[in-house]
Amino acid sequence: MPKATNPDDPDDNGVQIDLISGERMESLASTEKIRMILDGVHDGNIVILEEGLTPDEESKLIEMTMAEISPDAGFNGIEIETYPKSETKDSSLLGRLMGSNESAAKLTVIGPANQIETLHKDETLISALVSRN
Amino acid sequence: MGLLTGLKDSISRVTDRLFTDETPKRIGIYGPPNAGKTTLANRIARDWTGDAVGTESHVPHETRRARRKEDVEIERNGQSVSIDIVDTPGVTTKVDYEEFTDEMEEEDAIRRSREATEGVAEAMHWLREDVDGVIYVLDSAEDPITQVNTMLIGIIESRDLPVLIFANKIDLDEASVKRIEDAFPQHKTVPLSAKEGENMDEVYDNIAEYFG
Numbered sequence: 001m002p003k004a005t006n007p008d009d010p011d012d013n014g015v016q017i018d019l020i021s022g023e024r025m026e027s028l029a030s031t032e033k034i035r036m037i038l039d040g041v042h043d044g045n046i047v048i049l050e051e052g053l054t055p056d057e058e059s060k061l062i063e064m065t066m067a068e069i070s071p072d073a074g075f076n077g078i079e080i081e082t083y084p085k086s087e088t089k090d091s092s093l094l095g096r097l098m099g100s101n102e103s104a105a106k107l108t109v110i111g112p113a114n115q116i117e118t119l120h121k122d123e124t125l126i127s128a129l130v131s132r133n
Numbered sequence: 134m135g136l137l138t139g140l141k142d143s144i145s146r147v148t149d150r151l152f153t154d155e156t157p158k159r160i161g162i163y164g165p166p167n168a169g170k171t172t173l174a175n176r177i178a179r180d181w182t183g184d185a186v187g188t189e190s191h192v193p194h195e196t197r198r199a200r201r202k203e204d205v206e207i208e209r210n211g212q213s214v215s216i217d218i219v220d221t222p223g224v225t226t227k228v229d230y231e232e233f234t235d236e237m238e239e240e241d242a243i244r245r246s247r248e249a250t251e252g253v254a255e256a257m258h259w260l261r262e263d264v265d266g267v268i269y270v271l272d273s274a275e276d277p278i279t280q281v282n283t284m285l286i287g288i289i290e291s292r293d294l295p296v297l298i299f300a301n302k303i304d305l306d307e308a309s310v311k312r313i314e315d316a317f318p319q320h321k322t323v324p325l326s327a328k329e330g331e332n333m334d335e336v337y338d339n340i341a342e343y344f345g
Contacts, residue, residue: 059261076246121278121280
């Protein structure tokens with residue numbers, strides 16, 4: 001992925017944002033998805049997933065994040081935000097058959113915990129503050 | 134033939150014991166750090182076995198290893214329900230050792246953060262592999278709509294595990310059980326104070342009903 005910023009350049013205060021399409025994620029195995037996310041976050045990037053992760057992948061993301069936290073390397077984990085589950089979703093059998101309840105397609109924002117801070121979140125809006133460091 | 138029949142009967146008895154409903158279900162106590170999981174685990178264990186499970190603390194990540202209390206027999210309405218309680222470390226997506234430096238030396242804080250990360254990973258592993266039901270503990274005085282809570286409840290639902298939400302710390306002035314009920318209306322919410330022992334009858338009724 002081409003770098004939009006140069007972290008070695010002290011004058012470069014930009015933050016790289018990777019918007020990853022659902023199509024790109026679909027072709028990856030769970031471990032590859034998580035690796036790609038964590039590699040991006042380790043580089044100080046903000047990763048935005050068009051379609052989010054499955055619950056099982058979220059569980060593995062937490063587990064792998066924990067394994068990689070290192071006080072020595074200055075990595076203390078991730079901040080992750082998706083919209084909360086809507087209470088008004090159609091959970092009827094028909095609804096599920098029509099696919100209105102089973103989709104995990106939730107835009108997801110992931111970044112280094114020391115660079116991203118969630119300011120506000122509700123069912124339709126995620127507002128976050130991103131800093132260079 | 135008599136020997137073979139006897140052997141067959143013995144094997145049958147052992148396998149029956151292993152695979153019938155008599156095997157205590159492992160109930161994981163999950164939730165964010167400082168929700169009162171260990172206080173609850175200790176309350177349940179002390180009420181029914183006389184022993185505690187672990188050390189309680191106001192400093193986050195006091196529990197850094199999943200701890201199991203086996204064969205906790207809870208009696209309700211003349212029936213007995215046997216469960217194993219698994220007290221797990223608070224789940225989070227970040228651990229910063231500097232959060233602990235007010236309470237301890239830097240070296241100890243770093244060690245605590247390393248152990249905490251291992252504990253969270255272990256808790257997630259238990260959730261995917263080794264629990265039969267979940268008690269999800271929340272601090273009633275805190276906003277329940279956090280990413281960790283939303284993700285954890287989603288993970289539990291995706292595994293079709295029975296789950297009870299415990300709205301803990303109702304003894305605090307700022308407590309709001311309704312906020313938790315509104316956040317997760319698809320699950321039963323039970324209010325309680327594990328620290329003060331408030332509403333424990335309803336807690337045990339629900340444990341027996343959901344996990345018995």
